[in-house]
Amino acid sequence: MNPIQYNTKQAWKIVLLIFAAAIGIASLWYSNYLVKSLSKSERTKAEVWAMSTRSIMTMPDVDDEFISFIYAVRDSLSLPAIITDEQNNIIFWRDLDSTKTNIKLEDSLKSNVQYDPLYFQKELDHMRQAHAPITLTLENGEKWSVFYRDSKALRNLKIFPFIQLSLIAIFLIIAYTVFNSIKRSEQNLVWVGMAKEAAHQLGTPISSLMGWIELIKLKFDAENDQVVNEMERDVTRLEIVADRFSKIGSKPILTNYNVYDVIMNFVAYFKVRTSEKITFQVAGDSHVEAMLNVPLFDWILENLLKNAVNAIDKEGNILLVIKENIAKEEIFIDISDTGKGIPKSNFEAIFQPGFTTRQRGWGLGLSLTKRMVSYHKGQIFVKESEVGKGTTFRIILKSNLNYEPTQV
Known part of the structure; x- marks a missing residue:
């Protein structure tokens, strides 16, 4: 997967995210529209209730049948409400908490009736904040204020979209995590x-090559021939590679090694197989030790050094520096090259499976490298890079010996 393909994939993710956000916004907008419509309807209900209450209280000589009709209209409009006079005295209420008072509605205007002032004052404050009061003007010129709050159904409707979107988001996160986990497991x-199949297939030709090399040594008396010795080293290297693949899926065995010696041994093998115009240098603390699986650690170094060589156009330098952080019991391994560098936007992407800047690359090298570093309970990241000047990768390993290996 080249950067263009990777960016296209990321763009699709952004498009889907925007689409999901649009659905959420549309849901909130429509819910808000419903809330406003119901709120307007409840305002009308409150006004009808207030006028019917005034009619009952100011028309005592009206026909009983008409009064019964007014009562029926009033009682059908169920909203929590409080009526106050001009002095802010509470003179009437309905649909409040019945546990706070045992007063009947018909008795609420009697002068000897007492109610819980703190509870009613609290309810009144809530109603003042919720809606502007409805003003009722009596025949004698006195003005009453009717306060009300939303019904329970409307209050629930206001918070329903947020609950709905939260549940959908939780479901999507869980579903994405589960499916992603299943996909990774299958991969x-x-x-x-x-x-394991590659290791099995390599076994026979490697054994055959080792036999042919021994035959060449005997037939041509080439025991000390440099070319034959290098061929033997390459076949041994192939054997190590096959062994790496055969152990994937099993728990690696970590042993205490001198980090400097392991790096020096691999660099000595690797540099004779690259251009003479590229120089290698290993520096830093030569005494530090860590728990390593050498075949896997060599694989880490191989991937990083191959990337460094490919990044260098014609000639350049590759520097490996080993530092010990005694306070944190850590070992820093910095691998720097004078190659073409990495854009900062790709610092994280380069470790993703399938990401590559090479036309024929599979984009698995650094992804495998990161995984193998994690087998050593370590970390790897781009410490610094500048396009046209070079890149430095940093590996952090634990220098203490008290940790368990994880499965490869």
């Missing part, structure tokens, strides 16, 4: 199967 099984 891992495929990679493990392919790796």
Whole structure:
């Protein structure tokens, strides 16, 4: 997957995210529209209730049948409400908490009736904040204020979209996590199967090559021939590579090694197989030790050094520096090159499976490298890079010996 393909994939993710956000916004907008419509309807209900209450209280000589009709209208409009006079005295209420008072509505205007002032004052404050009061003007010129708050159904409707979107988001996160985990598990099984099959297929020709090399040594008396010795080293290297693949899926065995010596041994093998115009240098603390699986650690170094060589156009330098952080019991391994560098926007992407800047690359090298570093309970990241000047990768390993290996 080249950067263009990777960016296209990221763009699709952004498009889907925007689409999901649009659905959420549309849901909130429509819910808000419904809330406003119902709120307007409840305002009308409150006004009808207030006028019917005034009619009952100011028309005592009206026909009983008409009064019964007014009562029926008033009682059908169920909203929590409080009526106050001009002095802000509470003179009437309805649909409040019945546990706070045992007063009947018909008795609320009697002078000897007492109610819980703190409860009613609290309710009144809430109603003042919720809606502007409805003003009722009596025949004698006195003005009453009617306060009300939303019904329980309307209050629930206001918070329903947020609950709905939260549940949808939780469901999507769980579903994405589960499916992603299943996908990774299936991919891992495929990679493990392919790796073990590759190791099995390599076994026979490697054994055959080792036999042919021994035959060449005997037939041509080439025991000390440099070319034959290098061929033997390459075949041994192939044997190590096959062994790496055969152990994928099993727990690696970590042993205490001198980090400097392991790096020096691999660099000595690697540099004679690259251009003479590229120089290698290993520096830093030569005494530090860490728990390593050498075949896997060599694989880490191989991937990083190959990337460094490919990044260098014609000639350049590759520097490996080992530093010990005694306070944190850590070992820093910095691998720097004078190659073409990495844009900062790709610092994280380069470790993603399938990401590559090479036309024929598979984009698996750094992804495998990061995984193998994690087998050593370590970390790897781009410490610094500048386009046209070079890149420095940093590996952090634990220098203490008290940790368990994880499965490859």
